[in-house]
Amino acid sequence: MSRAADLRLRDALDAAAAGVPRGPLAASVDRLIGRYREGGAAATPILAGATDVLAYALYRMPATLAACSAMFRQSAFRLPGIATVVDLGGGTGAAAWAARETWPAARITVLDQVAEALQLGRQLRADESGTVDFVRWRAGAAVPAADLVTVSYVLSELSAPDQEVLLAAALAAAGRAVAVIEPGTPSGHQRVLQARRVLLDAGWQVIAPCPHQDACPVRPPDWCHFSARVERSATHRQLKRGELGHEDEKFSYVVAVPDGPPTGDARILRHPLKRKGLVELQLCRPDGTASRDVVTKRQGAAYKEARDVRWGDTWSDG
Numbered sequence: 001m002s003r004a005a006d007l008r009l010r011d012a013l014d015a016a017a018a019g020v021p022r023g024p025l026a027a028s029v030d031r032l033i034g035r036y037r038e039g040g041a042a043a044t045p046i047l048a049g050a051t052d053v054l055a056y057a058l059y060r061m062p063a064t065l066a067a068c069s070a071m072f073r074q075s076a077f078r079l080p081g082i083a084t085v086v087d088l089g090g091g092t093g094a095a096a097w098a099a100r101e102t103w104p105a106a107r108i109t110v111l112d113q114v115a116e117a118l119q120l121g122r123q124l125r126a127d128e129s130g131t132v133d134f135v136r137w138r139a140g141a142a143v144p145a146a147d148l149v150t151v152s153y154v155l156s157e158l159s160a161p162d163q164e165v166l167l168a169a170a171l172a173a174a175g176r177a178v179a180v181i182e183p184g185t186p187s188g189h190q191r192v193l194q195a196r197r198v199l200l201d202a203g204w205q206v207i208a209p210c211p212h213q214d215a216c217p218v219r220p221p222d223w224c225h226f227s228a229r230v231e232r233s234a235t236h237r238q239l240k241r242g243e244l245g246h247e248d249e250k251f252s253y254v255v256a257v258p259d260g261p262p263t264g265d266a267r268i269l270r271h272p273l274k275r276k277g278l279v280e281l282q283l284c285r286p287d288g289t290a291s292r293d294v295v296t297k298r299q300g301a302a303y304k305e306a307r308d309v310r311w312g313d314t315w316s317d318g
């Protein structure tokens, strides 16, 4: 069996960073973290050259791969046999790595405005199997048709009208699904809610994470998000000056399809609280409400199942 994608990506990133002075990379990481925290649409590309692109790939790609893999895990059972994927604003291709693991036979195209990002994306996949094309593209230009169109951590760089234009392009190009993922912050969730509105207004149906098409019942100060564990490499720890061997990437997302029945299962909105003899689940339910469910040992099979579920999984509510 081949090594897991996160380990292969880590090796490819280490190879790309070999011999590159750490000082400028660390300075780029600091600048990019600050810029992304600040938010707001970008008049010129935020990734300004090869050092920024490598810095971004080193500190963000493992987390983005983990988040996109989790998003696909939580929705792919509704999307068997995806044969073509287009990733808008795909940068160095983190979402493409996740899509390749989920649909090994899919032909994947990464579109982005930054030539150096596409070049690094190609280099990172040099030893990987399966086709991933990296193509220069600027939002507003034509998008090739694909079964699945992904928009991963892109919306925050665009103005609100440009976000809508990008989503309209995604909808026009996608035959079977559109997936949008953003940081799992209150503002990231707000952008996902806007995207969800655009998808629903186009007559599409949300299949994940929401088990319904109604207004989101998770209201401020809370926000709907999920979490994926990322193992940090030595380079990653060095560049982010982190001590821990891992970090938890928080993400918000929405996956929609042109038609098809809703799953009928609730979504688990928090880490299940497991105590002796009971599991407490915070659920978003098919009727559009969010509330707590307590599953006790007396419920036999349901309790056994509840002991194994994770934040982000579906839960049969019936």
Ligand SMILES: C[S@@+](CC[C@H](N)C(=O)[O-])C[C@H]1O[C@@H](n2cnc3c(N)ncnc32)[C@H](O)[C@@H]1O
Pocket: 045, 047, 060, 061, 064, 088, 089, 090, 091, 092, 093, 094, 095, 111, 112, 113, 114, 117, 137, 138, 139, 151, 152, 153, 154, 157, 158
């Ligand atoms: C935060 S990065 C995310 C990259 C990648 N999607 C990922 O998840 O790792 C945002 C990406 O969107 C791209 N982008 C932003 N505005 C764009 C535009 N107007 N046209 C094309 N790409 C754009 C940037 O070049 C950058 O690669």
